[in-house]
Amino acid sequence: MIRPLPTMAALRAFRAAAREASFTRAAVGLGQTQGAISHQIRELEARLGVLLFERGPRGLALTGEGRSYLAFVEEALDRLEAGEAAVSRRQRPSVLNVSISPNFATKWLVPRLGAFLEAQPEIDLRISASTRHVDFRVSDIDLAVRHGDGNWPELAVRRLCEEEVFPVASPALLKAGIALKEPADLARFPLLHDRDRRFWHDWLETFGAAAENAAHGPVFSQTSLAIDAAVSSQGIALARSALAALDLIAGRLLRPLPHARPAAFAYWIVCPPRTARLPRIRLFRDWLLAQAAQDAARLGGP
Structure with missing residues (x-):
């Protein structure tokens, strides 16, 4: 007689509890109660005849048997989920x-x-x-x-693009007749800040310009807002290559200086x-x- 396998619910409960080191967090992630997760783990342990977790005042820790079993469970669930996704894609967009x-x-x-x-x-x-x-x-x-x-x-990680950080300004702002040849000349323009003034401060210091010039100008909570303000001729923003690319290609922004720092x-x-x-x-x-x-x-x- 073939012994029935554990239920998918029990295996998923075990995997979630092992990853979270907590029955409570596993329950939240799976949309179940803590009691349901605990019950399924106890049933697994009774079936296998071993303890899968050590329960202590600081939370859960996998036993040696638990770590061994987890490797099999994760491989099995990953393959089943990939198979389900492959089949279901044939039935819908x-x-x-x-x-x-x-x-x-x-x-x-x-x-x-x-x-x-x-x-x-x-x-x-x-x-x-x-x-x-x-x-x-x-x-x-x-x-x-x-x-x-x-x-x-x-x-699985793949770099999308390298980035630099450099000033950008609208063509209209740069046509105002104010000379801009060196980073020190930026003091003649309003500076637009992304989240705080530290980024302009550090950039100016890198190129030997007076960093106190970064103490003024509006601060935006998002980089995109600072770039859009630069497009609207409200000042000069520090931009990263990727986020400024389309505005530069379209001519809505220009790089008034060749100076740039590698992005962190x-x-x-x-x-x-x-x-x-x-x-x-x-x-x-x-x-x-x-x-x-x-x-x-x-x-x-x-």
Whole structure:
């Protein structure tokens, strides 16, 4: 007689509890009660005849047997979920959920999307804009574009573009007749700030200009707002290459000085390794990379 396997609910409860080191957090992530998670874990332990967790005052910790079992459970669930996704895609449009930051959405992605959607009408694209890094383990997000150092070893990571930081201004502002040849000349213009004045302060110091000039000018909560204010001739903003690219290409902004600093972070395309080769994800990732390469070629930047 074949012994029945554990239920999917029990295996998912075990995986969630192991990842969160908490029955309570696992319950929240799975939309269940803490008692239900605890009950399913006890049933698994009774079935296997071993303890999967050590329960202590500081929370849960996997036992040696629990760590061994988790590797099998994660592999099995990952394969089942990938199989389900592959089969369900044949029955409905290929849904692609993408997470990006509001700045990246406004200044880079949204203006370009029409061409992608026209070329790939079978993809049902859904964009979620958030400043928080998505947790792929508990969300339905397929792919994200993150701003950071690229150090996410649990994910498949591809750099979208290198970036520099440099001043940008509208053609109208630069036609006002005020000489602008060196970073020190920026003191003659209003400076537009992104979140705080530290970024202009550090940039000016890098090029030997008086950093006290950064003590004035409006402060915007989003980089995109500072760039849009520069387009409207309200002052000079510090821009990152990716976010200013379309405005520079269209001539709405100019680089009044050649001076630039390497950006501390870059944009990266990330997704879980098990789904990195799915056709819809490969299509969108390749399109993103092609767009970034076109920007670099047209602007002569990195």
